[in-house]
Amino acid sequence: MKKIIAILLGVSLLWACDPMEDTYQKLDDAKQPYKDVITYTLVSADYTNASNLALKDAKTYDDSTLAKAIKTQLAFNERFAGKDYIPDILTKNFPALSKGSSANIQYDVQYNTPANLLDLYSNNIISEQEYKDSVWKSSTLFVKSFTPSTIGRMPQVLLKKFEGASTNAYRLVEYNYSEVEPVIDVAEFKYFDDNFETHTCATSAPYTPIGENGWTQKDTVAGSVKGIYYCRKYNNNQYAQITSNNTGEKNDVFLITKEIDLTDANSPILTFDVNVGYWNATCLKVLISSNYSGNLDEIGNAAWTDLTSNFTLPETPTSGYGTLQNAGQANLSGFKGQKVRIAFLYEGDSRSTTSPKITTTYQIDNVKVSESKTSYVLSEENIKKYWKVYKFNGTSWAAAENKYVAIQADDYALMGKTYITSSESDAYIIPFLKLKYPFALEGDAKVVSFRSESNQTKALAFEYKYSNGNWTKNSYRETRNDQFLNDGTKWFYDPTVYFTPVSADYQLLVDWVYQNLDRSYGSSYGNDEFYYGASAYYSNWDLRLSKRTQYNIPGFDTGTESEKIALTWQRLEEGAAKLLSLKFPDAVSEISGFPVYYWIYLKVYQNDLKTVTYVGVFQLQSGEFKRVKTAEDAAVSQGKLTQDQVNWNRGN
Template identity: 30%
Template sequence: MKKYILLLATILTATFSGCDYNERNFDGFEDLSKPQNVATYEYTFAESDIPTIVKALNANKNAQDSATAKILNADKMFSASAEASTLIPYFLTTKYYAADVKSSAKVTYKYKEGRNETVTNLSTAPYTLTENDYKLIWGENVITALTPEKSPEKSIPTILTKNIASPTEGMFKNVEYYYSKEEPVSTTVENKIIEADFDAYPAGSGILVAIDGWINKDLKGNIGWQNIAYSNNNYAQISSYNSKTVNDVRLITKVIDLTKTTNPKFSFDIVVGKFSANCLSIELSENFDGKEANITTATWKDVTSSFTIPQPASGYTKWASAGTLDLKAYKGKKIYISFKYSGDDTSTPKKTTTYQIDNVKAFDEIIGKDVKNKELQYAAYEYKSSKWQLASSVISLQPSDYDAMGLKFLTTAQAPNYLPAYLKLKFPFAQEGNTKTIVYKTSATSCYADEYVYTAGKWAPNTFIIEKTEQFVFSNKGWVFDPTLHVVMQKGKADTDDYMMIVNYVKAHQAIDNPALISSYGDSEYYYGFSANYGNITYRDKDRSLDTTYPKSGTAAEKAAFMDQRTIEAIKIFLTLKYPNAQTQVNGIDQMAEVTGLVYSNPVSNNTNENWTYTMQCVGNKEWKYIQRESEYGTIEKAGE
């Protein structure tokens, strides 16, 4: 179930001490003195709570409330006809009757938006055909595509029947497979021995590569090869930058069994950045036993010369093959290959070159059968009448569709902007009320489905049942709805963490022309100054001077003013990213936001670290207006002052 979290932090008492917003919307809020039972609550609204609200509505004895009571009682959840913002206060009055003014409650509840079972079942991870699946169809493991002879419509049901345990009537499964219009021919093929593209493992700055059977060990320091995700691609990355130590990091493959090979080889792709010294070597061992404790006692042969390792004068190279190592000399043996990184962040000059590797594979080149050309295809299958069959009524976006949109995947936020245009082109003669179920990929490993309806000459998404969390506060008028977004920015390495959102934004925008704006670890940026590693917004001159627009020769006040405006700009971007569906009003109340971030080393402040809370107002689609900011030390700065 998709969740929309409207409020992510409990409300602070100080928030209401001097805010014009509260005075406008909560008349008399400031007038009550000395509350004794200020509390914060979190509650998940249950179906069993519905009768409490229904009883209160009927007690009002008016036609409108009686009608609302009937709708709520029938649906057993909130909807546009029975809004939670006006009805939940009835429940809170009985649930938290002892609460005092300024108490708050976050309530999670179900909201009826009409999402049906079909789109829910289709919003699952896809099933990707494996080499074993193709072998099941062909009887050979080197043919890695379906063809007209082995058609998807006939082959995929066989594969799903074998792999999906206990399917139920009406179950859907998204399937990914390769298809060739031509039949297989005799050719040289790669029989894989080991392969690692890092896509199937958790990724992000600070997350170490952890593949079953592989070793990732720093023999001298405390770093390691990290599994990094960028531009919808995962890869392994290493650098001694800021390690403060000497590093001897080994990323060692699991055993490569060459006992039954004909023409074995080894290859990988590479990117090199911020070159300062040759830090990477590729080594091979015949007597290593796969145990971490015996790395240094094994004999390792340096085979780096078999590969092309770039040495860029500046910046980063583009992804390219490092070449291929011929392993015929090791046929009949079992070997290990190590990516050895020798870095030093303590030396002068430092040895901190960044290396990124991907598509690591050992394979045996043999004569077999395979298709010359193949294309990735997506399809939806349904278990119907006790068998799997193509769900012909479901539209699965194809790779060519994403290419036409200029995207690799389609997020749920982007879908309403792209899918109506796609459906208009695909169904130019659609009639009023026509519906289409459409499946699209939101990432390499996930799919999402929507139902679209043709209404008044346009395609629009049908509504779903979703889960919402909203906040209510207790005023002198009782419990009232409060849509203010309260966010204390959190640091972290995941792409969805607060500071990292701005880091990724700069990566995709300003850093394209100026890569120096991103730290070597990829978790800090120096255009707005946001760091997911330290959890702050740096005003430090050393960091911000990496931005070519920064007034390096300005006074401390001029620099601070420049960075203040940049921070406000970044907070606006942050809110559009974190709350892409925010509206100007929620149930008649202005949508406000209070975002707290930590500013480090402001040149005009005596405080090395200073939390600032920025008050913003949503004034349009993905448009926020700056109202004021307040320091934890009491300084208040309003817009225009």
């Protein structure tokens, strides 16, 4: 029957949208339903039909979005599963198939990105204030770094930083660390320092407006929008630049720092560098306020003190640009004990009615508020930047399990990158993983976190799995091959159960051995047993003979080594059957006359110290789980399993 369908399929493609139309027309005419085993891959029309069916089941707006996504993504999803809609597709596409027929269906499923990855979509930087308040607990005797004496405070820092985080939340944290402790000395103490080097800075139009590291700006002239402080770059140096040239507007543009805390200051000094281009008028003022709220709409409500007279601003007509140079300094002692903001006010005018034009270009760099005072001193060369993923257990933060990896400064340097975009991720992260984990084992997984933009707080995280000697990204899209069965009245999802034990499952068997065999068959930790070999700690089966001897397991006191190894495999099969009975106490042997098989994936630590994952196919027979090797062989012949996966405890 398969051969007939294949021939007719090729011919019918020339005339019909439905490749089976002619075949089913003949079968319907003959009124001869038939039994068959078919293999079919869903096509676009099938996903469209399923999408329409899912829309009828949708109860919310989000449901409707996911139902429509089946059609657009050509994939089912976690809300609308293939097993619920493929039976209708089979009924429509194969109406002549009758009782006893089975269909192996290939289709795609798109999963949601896990919350643990979404948690890592930002780079959380330990701030200077946090080094003061939480790490060193002093606003003067501190350095912007952890050291051996303070690194233990990280959990407390994160508790405060991520207050309200949910249990099992993950965070990527960027912090500084020095192996050397600081010393007390008189040094420059910086309350604010920005040379614009960390700002996003386009090197050609359109240029990037200054707006990072707490800077804000606004033109307070109604309707004026072209007067903007941009980040510009020349001779590998970045700075802020503004001009009214060609704006055709009157511009009163405030460029304002973030809040600067002078609570513990004595004699703070404001300094900056300045340069002018095409000077035709003095357009720049330097202002300070201690009551500006930070709301750009309230600039006019704040009291601003003019500091301009403290500085020397170039006033020489030029036909080009001068050079950046120190503008002088302003003593801010009058503002000690307060929190302030510095503003650079540019007042230009290039309207057609203005003569002469006021369009001098100003470049501002190295803005700093500082003073000399007794403080901790630590050489910059001793401070290294690190990234680490932390996990919250509900009460405290700790380094996440070793599955989570963060790209470090040295790694970026080797890559010749400072960040990695999403589209570049495979090209850089796969070689990184190969280098870092040269002895990776089949099935290993790593979640790799990395900076994803020049913006310091942007990050991404992708999961990579090691399979067949290669690392591949988990796209959370899976192609599945599921079997559906026909009971004469309807199609239904093959009830085969696929079971990969996790730690809690292994513990079920460990506890059973302790209670029903002997507590001495496992270690004092209470998370392993060596009668069958279940380890809840490692989530695997340990078949080492040394452990059988160590814990006096029956059956291993006599015989050759090969006989003992054979016994460990026999016990593995017995243990797998026992674990299935504990995990699935309500198991059944068949549904609608079809056998129910249980596939158990067995991660085995062998006596030769190799870790290999096998598969066993079991069925409940007379109240007990029995291994069905004929079902394993059938799965191999169908390409669902490999011979290596089932080649265990078979007497060879």
